[in-house]
Amino acid sequence: MFDVTQVGSWPRSEKLLRALEDRRKGNMTRAQFDRIADEDVRRCVAAQTEAGVDIVVDGEQRRDSFVSFVTEKLDGTKLMSMEETADDKKAFDAMLKAADVKPGTIRNPVCVGKLSRRDPLAVDEFKFVRGLTDLPVKIALPGPYLLIRTMWGPKFSKKSYPKPTDMADDVVGILRDELIQLRDAGCEFVQFDEPVLTEVVHAGKAQEGESFSRTFM
């Protein structure tokens, strides 16, 4: 009754933010990065167990964001800044300002080829947390609609997938394999993040100056 948990992400330390940047620039190996990220995951899990939560998350500490991190795991993807994928740079800059987004802070996964799972998305994240606590663990994964909507763009993706809907089989296969592998590893709870569903129904309705009309996800 009234089980307490989190939605997924947790603030990262300055050290980890620097390591994420080094990793993005290719200046740090996965093993070097993981040693630093492990410390932050330990800190995040300790905060939760000290608070007394019922279900634990790893705080998505190893991820650039809840969705963009898939570029580290999936073939056929590339991490790009929103600036790189924008068609009209001037309008885009104005939009960022209106939405209170600092330039260069939000990156997206972009589909640049045939998608396949080079590595599991989050099985390693789960196994590390499982080693820290006996409490049930929740892993958040980007939802399939979010992935397709975020990753498909005509400029980069059309050769492999003429339309966004053509990505469906591959994205479903990737996430279904991940869900089954997480279950088999002992994970208790998988949450699929689908924030863009609100954009589908609410974007463009906002009054000017009152609310922004998209979610950036």
Next chain:
Amino acid sequence: MATRRDAGSELQFAVELLNRIVEGVDGIRTGVHICRGNWSKKESVHLAGDYEPLVPSLSKINVQQLVLEFATPRAGDFGVVGRALSNREIGLGVMSPKDDAPESIEYIAGKVEKALQYYKPENIFLNPDCGFGTFSGCSLTTHEAASAKMKRLVEAAKVLRERYAGGAQRKVGQAAA
């Protein structure tokens, strides 16, 4: 980035994708989280609107739990979800990750009481509206503030368990009387 079709076919597409992923996979709890943006502390820059246009689609998704925002007024009235979706678990958003100050226990209890009008207590999970650091490039808060909020949420859960241990309906009725 994707080419936009009309909202109805987009939602149907999203439901089909999710259901294909979870079909026949037992032995693990599955959930879907929906929010209205989480990159800035400014409430005004995020989307606003209740769950009404999403309810028909959400009712068709075969997951056990819907993890939804309710701490922000931008998410609208709880009854919209409660009336249609109480046949599954709710991950009830009762704290804003965009405000560092921990919500009071009575604020959280008020949100839970609304949910108890529709949901069994064992099907109500308590969580913040969204993550505390969705994008590494623009994290919303600090480790210390997030820790304080989670402590408060656990305190609230303890109070609520004591309050509703004897049956939620009766206690809600008493509170309303």
